[in-house]
Amino acid sequence: MPGTQQLACDVKDLELAAKGKIRMEWAGQWMPVLNLIRKRFAAERPLEGVRIAACLHVTSETGNLAIALRDGGAQVVVCASNPLSTQDDVAASLVRDFQIPVFAIKGEDKDTYYSHISSALDHKPQITMDDGADLVTAILSKRQELVAGVIGGTEETTTGVIRLRSMANHGVLKYPIVAVNDADTKHLFDNRYGTGQSTIDGILRATNLLFAGLHVVVCGYGYCGRGVSLRAKGMGAHVAVTETDPTRAIEAIMDGYAVMPMAEAAKWGDVFVTVTGNKSIIRGEHFRLMKDGAVVANSGHFNVELDLPALEAMAVSKRQTRDFVDEYTLPDKRKIYVLGEGRLINLVAAEGHPAVVMDMSFANQALCVEYLVKHAAELSPKVYPVPAEIDKNVARLKLDSLGVTIDKLTPEQEEYLASWAEGT
Numbered sequence: 331m332p333g334t335q336q337l338a339c340d341v342k343d344l345e346l347a348a349k350g351k352i353r354m355e356w357a358g359q360w361m362p363v364l365n366l367i368r369k370r371f372a373a374e375r376p377l378e379g380v381r382i383a384a385c386l387h388v389t390s391e392t393g394n395l396a397i398a399l400r401d402g403g404a405q406v407v408v409c410a411s412n413p414l415s416t417q418d419d420v421a422a423s424l425v426r427d428f429q430i431p432v433f434a435i436k437g438e439d440k441d442t443y444y445s446h447i448s449s450a451l452d453h454k455p456q457i458t459m460d461d462g463a464d465l466v467t468a469i470l471s472k473r474q475e476l477v478a479g480v481i482g483g484t485e486e487t488t489t490g491v492i493r494l495r496s497m498a499n500h501g502v503l504k505y506p507i508v509a510v511n512d513a514d515t516k517h518l519f520d521n522r523y524g525t526g527q528s529t530i531d532g533i534l535r536a537t538n539l540l541f542a543g544l545h546v547v548v549c550g551y552g553y554c555g556r557g558v559s560l561r562a563k564g565m566g567a568h569v570a571v572t573e574t575d576p577t578r579a580i581e582a583i584m585d586g587y588a589v590m591p592m593a594e595a596a597k598w599g600d601v602f603v604t605v606t607g608n609k610s611i612i613r614g615e616h617f618r619l620m621k622d623g624a625v626v627a628n629s630g631h632f633n634v635e636l637d638l639p640a641l642e643a644m645a646v647s648k649r650q651t652r653d654f655v656d657e658y659t660l661p662d663k664r665k666i667y668v669l670g671e672g673r674l675i676n677l678v679a680a681e682g683h684p685a686v687v688m689d690m691s692f693a694n695q696a697l698c699v700e701y702l703v704k705h706a707a708e709l710s711p712k713v714y715p716v717p718a719e720i721d722k723n724v725a726r727l728k729l730d731s732l733g734v735t736i737d738k739l740t741p742e743q744e745e746y747l748a749s750w751a752e753g754t
């Protein structure tokens with residue numbers, strides 16, 4: 331274990347490293363695009379000496395990304411982007427086997443969570459990699475002295491991009507950010523198929539419910555909501571969607587779901603999943619209407635989608651009945667079950683997104699870091715899309731890895747598509 335003793339880190343137990351290493355190897359086999367990038371990075375060292383702080387869910391897929399960045403020459407430090415999503419064995423292996431400092435322990439309290447972010451920032455990052463914009467927020471609010479040294483950052487998720495756009499609009503963002511979430515090869519697959527499957531996986535692991543025949547309410551029909559609805563329907567559940575956006579509501583109707591306001595859905599549902607990126611979606615007035623035994627979970631980024639303080643205030647008692655399941659008893663003896671303390675259930679009770687989709691998300695992350703190293707000086711403090719050539723390249727590499735070939739436009743077709751005079 332060379333160097334581990336000196337490495338600043340805070341993980342649960344370094345003895346867990348062997349298990350974490352095997353899990354990272356398992357995930358790595360399903361990440362062919364990231365592996366190609368890792369090999370090229372190792373040969374070309376495009377990130378030589380660049381200090382990167384990555385605030386991500388510390389999972390086996392994130393471990394593979396951190397290793398790829400390290401192999402590209404970067405000095406990487408990792409902290410958690412959620413107090414409950416860390417895989418402690420992966421954190422241990424990154425430290426012990428790869429000498430990557432990690433500050434993350436599953437179940438850490440709020441103070442520890444923020445102190446871990448602060449420890450990652452002590453590394454004086456030149457690039458920040460966020461999942462929810464907590465690093466950028468900490469730099470701008472508490473560690474302004476670091477701003478001068480940061481060349482740019484990346485953002486992994488919808489909620490983070492929304493926060494960063496708001497910072498840019500208010501003129502407080504101080505360095506350029508690439509919105510990895512907005513790449514087609516990210517949100518079309520990660521948010522939809524990744525969150526779709528892993529959210530159901532988390533609910534099932536926590537409860538062992540049978541979805542067939544259940545009434546499942548999905549709050550929010552964005553990329554994640556579409557995925558969760560599709561998978562719930564595929565398991566035989568009846569699905570109702572709640573929305574505030576009229577276009578998305580029509581889409582949900584035409585995709586075959588019932589659409590109704592939350593006040594109606596509260597009475598109808600057996601299982602509720604919030605994936606809106608907004609706050610207070612399920613409130614006291616809704617908990618009051620729910621059936622005895624209703625199960626409530628969130629898979630949106632922050633734990634503010636369920637108004638749990640309101641439920642606490644209504645309940646006469648609360649106890650834990652299974653791992654990640656809290657039973658709240660209301661005055662009329664009805665019971666409501668809240669999963670994973672309202673934190674993203676796919677990471678709390680399951681393992682987050684499958685590696686196959688994280689392959690594309692993290693290929694985008696790695697290539698956007700390389701892009702920032704080359705181009706940050708030309709960018710201003712705004713939120714930028716992932717360059718189209720990176721996005722398409724990730725798609726091409728993924729197709730290659732699947733052994734799928736597609737057609738090429740003929741010169742005649744290219745000309746036809748580019749010409750306004752054709753088509754008459």
Ligand SMILES: NC(=O)c1ccc[n+]([C@@H]2O[C@H](COP(=O)([O-])OP(=O)(O)OC[C@H]3O[C@@H](n4cnc5c(N)ncnc54)[C@H](O)[C@@H]3O)[C@@H](O)[C@H]2O)c1
Binds near residue numbers: 487488555572
């Ligand atoms: N669990 C995970 O692993 C994971 C993965 C990716 C994204 N996320 C998070 O999930 C959330 C949703 O992401 P997305 O990409 O689907 O976003 P999105 O913007 O595509 O969709 C959100 C939808 O919620 C709707 N909405 C907003 N307020 C609502 C309300 N009060 N009631 C009903 N619907 C409402 C919006 O109209 C929109 O259609 C974000 O917080 C994102 O960061 C989680």
